[in-house]
Amino acid sequence: MAAGLGVKAAPFTYVAHALAVAAAVMVLVWCISFRGGLAFEADNKNLIFNYAAITIMLYESIVTRYCNKLDEYMVHPVLMLIGYIILGSEAIMIYKIFPKLNHDTTKLIHLILHAIAIVLGAVGIYCAFKFHNESGIANLYSLHSWLGIGTISLYGIQWIFGFVAFFYPGAAPHVRRGALPWHVLFGLFVYVLTLATAELGLLEKLTFLQSSGLDKYGAEAFLVNFTGLVVALFGAAVVVAAVAPAHVEEPEGYAPIPVN
Amino acid sequence: MAAGLGVKAAPFTYVAHALAVAAAVMVLVWCISFRGGLAFEADNKNLIFNYAAITIMLYESIVTRYCNKLDEYMVHPVLMLIGYIILGSEAIMIYKIFPKLNHDTTKLIHLILHAIAIVLGAVGIYCAFKFHNESGIANLYSLHSWLGIGTISLYGIQWIFGFVAFFYPGAAPHVRRGALPWHVLFGLFVYVLTLATAELGLLEKLTFLQSSGLDKYGAEAFLVNFTGLVVALFGAAVVVAAVAPAHVEEPEGYAPIPVN
Numbered sequence: 476m477a478a479g480l481g482v483k484a485a486p487f488t489y490v491a492h493a494l495a496v497a498a499a500v501m502v503l504v505w506c507i508s509f510r511g512g513l514a515f516e517a518d519n520k521n522l523i524f525n526y527a528a529i530t531i532m533l534y535e536s537i538v539t540r541y542c543n544k545l546d547e548y549m550v551h552p553v554l555m556l557i558g559y560i561i562l563g564s565e566a567i568m569i570y571k572i573f574p575k576l577n578h579d580t581t582k583l584i585h586l587i588l589h590a591i592a593i594v595l596g597a598v599g600i601y602c603a604f605k606f607h608n609e610s611g612i613a614n615l616y617s618l619h620s621w622l623g624i625g626t627i628s629l630y631g632i633q634w635i636f637g638f639v640a641f642f643y644p645g646a647a648p649h650v651r652r653g654a655l656p657w658h659v660l661f662g663l664f665v666y667v668l669t670l671a672t673a674e675l676g677l678l679e680k681l682t683f684l685q686s687s688g689l690d691k692y693g694a695e696a697f698l699v700n701f702t703g704l705v706v707a708l709f710g711a712a713v714v715v716a717a718v719a720p721a722h723v724e725e726p727e728g729y730a731p732i733p734v735n
Numbered sequence: 736m737a738a739g740l741g742v743k744a745a746p747f748t749y750v751a752h753a754l755a756v757a758a759a760v761m762v763l764v765w766c767i768s769f770r771g772g773l774a775f776e777a778d779n780k781n782l783i784f785n786y787a788a789i790t791i792m793l794y795e796s797i798v799t800r801y802c803n804k805l806d807e808y809m810v811h812p813v814l815m816l817i818g819y820i821i822l823g824s825e826a827i828m829i830y831k832i833f834p835k836l837n838h839d840t841t842k843l844i845h846l847i848l849h850a851i852a853i854v855l856g857a858v859g860i861y862c863a864f865k866f867h868n869e870s871g872i873a874n875l876y877s878l879h880s881w882l883g884i885g886t887i888s889l890y891g892i893q894w895i896f897g898f899v900a901f902f903y904p905g906a907a908p909h910v911r912r913g914a915l916p917w918h919v920l921f922g923l924f925v926y927v928l929t930l931a932t933a934e935l936g937l938l939e940k941l942t943f944l945q946s947s948g949l950d951k952y953g954a955e956a957f958l959v960n961f962t963g964l965v966v967a968l969f970g971a972a973v974v975v976a977a978v979a980p981a982h983v984e985e986p987e988g989y990a991p992i993p994v995n
Contacts, residue, residue: 480916616951618938618963625964656740664971671931671967675938678878682942691876703878704885707931711924 558595
């Protein structure tokens with residue numbers, strides 16, 4: 476279907492990368508400058524627009540966070556978005572990012588990036604459980620948690636199936652040919668569910684904060700909601716990049732438009 | 736891409752219909768038997784498994800609801816799921832449900848179903864605002880509301896564009912040919928965003944109820960979460976039905992498998 480769009484995948488990978496950077500910065504600013512501790516609460520508004528301050532703050536905050544093992548909960552959104560979703564998205568797009576690279580190389584990058592994404596996702600989920608257990612919060616009752624556990628399980632099954640069928644030992648050629656479109660389709664289904672889970676997580680956390688008194692129309696609420704919108708657009712760009720062809724043939728009878 | 740799956744769309748439309756019925760029943764049971772008023776609170780557990788009782792209850796509840804104009808809020812999920820999402824899904828699948836019907840007829844059904852879906856969706860959104868305003872609840876601060884308003888706006892724009900380009904007055908043939916895959920792609924993007932909005936709405940409402948004391952692992956929580964899962968699977972079936980071909984050609988050199 477997307478092959479009929481008449482455009483190639485590469486521009487969508489550029490858009491996806493720009494949106495990935497935006498989403499990563501937004502979730503870091505949220506978790507570190509809004510949620511990261513008292514030291515960063517004082518001048519939030521300036522920090523959002525002050526890149527030098529954000530860099531210093533990022534470094535200090537990561538050191539503080541991992542050394543003191545404080546506030547595991549807020550490691551969860553960072554690992555899930557940057558580790559799990561963005562790395563997984565890069566894995567999905569890799570064939571379109573480097574269309575001229577040797578196919579075996581891109582396949583190896585594809586499966587390694589997905590493996591790292593799953594591991595970081597699992598650590599991120601561990602952080603959520605750890606935070607819940609240490610704070611006396613119930614586990615696994617929300618749609619976010621259900622979809623999240625279901626999605627990472629399907630993601631792992633998809634990875635194992637892909638490894639066995641397409642990498643080692645590899646299925647017979649006609650099985651691979653038949654299985655590939657299902658691998659793409661099921662992979663994109665799991666990917667879209669992952670994005671939906673992220674949206675649910677952003678909304679859930681913000682709803683908890685707002686029911687504890689956070690301003691419904693404040694800077695933090697808007698930042699988190701806009702992060703949700705950026706993640707949705709990012710996911711759309713990744714899906715189009717995945718289904719659009721790496722190369723588009725000129726239709727017959729059309730002269731290419733001169734560049735200058 | 737889905738054309739390479741080697742299966743035709745029809746079976747996915749059957750799966751989608753079964754899931755649509757399941758989701759519709761689930762949201763009705765939720766809104767009527769769990770949320771519908773004191774009269775239905777007494778024997779919830781029996782009602783879930785008692786179809787006769789549900790039918791009577793449905794009738795009584797709809798009469799009570801619309802005559803007394805009580806509890807507008809719970810009309811919102813019913814209209815959004817059954818009116819907006821399920822009717823819109825039927826509109827998307829119509830070309831695959833009736834592949835042998837005259838193309839102009841299916842196109843007319845497609846645009847009429849989408850129009851009804853948008854109107855019912857708009858009424859459903861009106862119910863949410865009305866409920867908020869009469870209960871002193873803030874409007875348009877959540878990701879659910881942002882995505883929802885954005886999605887129905889894009890849906891309307893898509894409808895107007897489709898009407899003008901493909902129905903009346905209709906664009907030039909080469910423009911239509913070029914625009915059709917974008918119509919499908921953008922339509923599916925809006926559709927998936929609509930599903931994501933529904934998931935956010937289910938989670939948001941349940942989170943509010945749970946923060947007011949509803950059992951996190953109770954029957955109602957499980958019903959709403961499972962409704963979310965069914966809606967996700969339903970959406971996947973609709974998307975596959977939309978992109979899979981109506982007919983699949985036998986690959987060359989393959990004898991068809993005998994039926995008996």
